[in-house]
Amino acid sequence: MGVFQRIREKRMLDSNSLATTLTSIIGAEKITETEAMNIPSLAACVEFISSKVAELPIKLYCECGDETQELTDDKRVSLLNDSTGDLLDCYQLKKAVIRDYLLFGNGYIYPEKRRNQFVSLRYIKQNNVNCVKNSDPIFKKADFMIYDRKFRDDELIRVLRSSTDGVTGTGVIDEANELLTVIYKTMIFEKYLVVNGGNKKGFLKSARKLSDEAMESLRNAWNKLYSNNGNNMMLLNDGIDFKESSNTSVEMQLNENKKANNDYVCEIFNLSPSVIAGTANDESYTTAIKTAVMPVIRAFETALNQGLLLESERHRHYFAFDTTELLKGDILKRYQAYQIGLANNFLQADEVRYKEDL
Structure with a gap:
């Protein structure tokens, strides 16, 4: 029985250590004021x-x-x-x-x-x-x-x-730190795609070992391809293949997620997106x-x-x-309210003119 108790305690310790590690890596990050105000929907709500x-x-x-x-x-x-x-x-x-x-x-x-x-x-x-x-x-x-x-x-x-x-x-x-962090990271991802000309992340796979000169030439061609300056291209010799590393379903739904996240931000402030x-x-x-x-x-x-x-x-x-x-922006409703106030004698003409800066 003591052996199983020690195994159970070890599993609990491993789980707690894993949770602590994940929290320190993911959950501890807090968005700053500058980053939060870069989110268009949040900046619009605050404004x-x-x-x-x-x-x-x-x-x-x-x-x-x-x-x-x-x-x-x-x-x-x-x-x-x-x-x-x-x-x-x-x-x-x-x-x-x-x-x-x-x-x-x-x-x-x-x-x-x-x-x-x-x-x-x-x-x-x-x-x-x-x-x-x-x-x-x-x-x-x-x-x-x-x-x-x-x-x-x-x-x-x-x-x-x-x-x-x-x-x-x-x-x-503080209340919506995770949501705001996700939105901001999405914006950073979009910025990365724009800077790199829309090219996806990936890695090159070679069937044989390359020399130092070949590695340097390949590295320069790679940097040119991702520099977003003009119509750059690179040629892969026989035995070298490109493998994408970020072709996920989330990437295909960025527009839908972005619209939903913006609506969530408006809901935080009790505002309608319209x-x-x-x-x-x-x-x-x-x-x-x-x-x-x-x-x-x-x-x-x-x-x-x-x-x-x-x-x-x-x-x-x-x-x-x-x-x-x-x-004051709706002149019809404003004048109708004045009419009701004047008709029921809780407003006077001079008070109405004062409210209208006349």
Whole structure:
């Protein structure tokens, strides 16, 4: 019985070693930001969502009794919509934060304050922020290190995606790393085919031993054939044969796989491929706004209410995006909505003209 036990343990050890080896060779590779943004469908999805959010104005409201008033003369409104006080303008700041939010799950802004007055909003690239957390799963605390400076968790505005600790999130690069890696490797394979003139990989088989001069001549002819410069050719003498090494079924289905993978990328962002292609109808576009853009807007609003409101303002003040800008491209629907608002007396003519910049 002891012999069989040792054999069983050895098999388990061999299986674990094999799994560890395969993971280290295949699974450990992680796609980078530059590689991910080279994938057209992913870059288009990130551009669509980030640009839609960045073009929206952000307003500050105050609940005063039974009325809700918009505060237009607050410095924070100016920082969010006009000038951030940083090199990035407000559009670039919002777009950069959303890009980091989508790709890495973390978007950071440093709100510079002098006493209780906000003077600037400064975007911080997510890879410049290091989070130091305690080990308590209930009473969680964290500090942030940016270069040689230490910040408390309430000193940074954090826009987080799929967060479980309140200080770090999970982006699509980590969530769909295997899929994105496959798509990127497919693009590299296509690039290889283009660079090599579409010639397949393979090896040469010789019936007899070749001399050094013959080997060198064959090597030069081989390099010319795969250089993709003009109409190159090579002659194989008697006894030398070419054997293909990459004639697989996957190679014959690259176009089908590429289209399916691009659709999967759109699904990660809750977008329809027709929206990215620019062929979506009004219903598909509205669905894309609801499923892909609005959750990002809500995450951004929550982060602003957490980081830009003073303690005395938290019960009555709140920031909100003006989402009516999303429908400004459809003038018929916009005017029909104004007509309903005017007919039911919750909009006035001067308010409609203000929304239309008249």
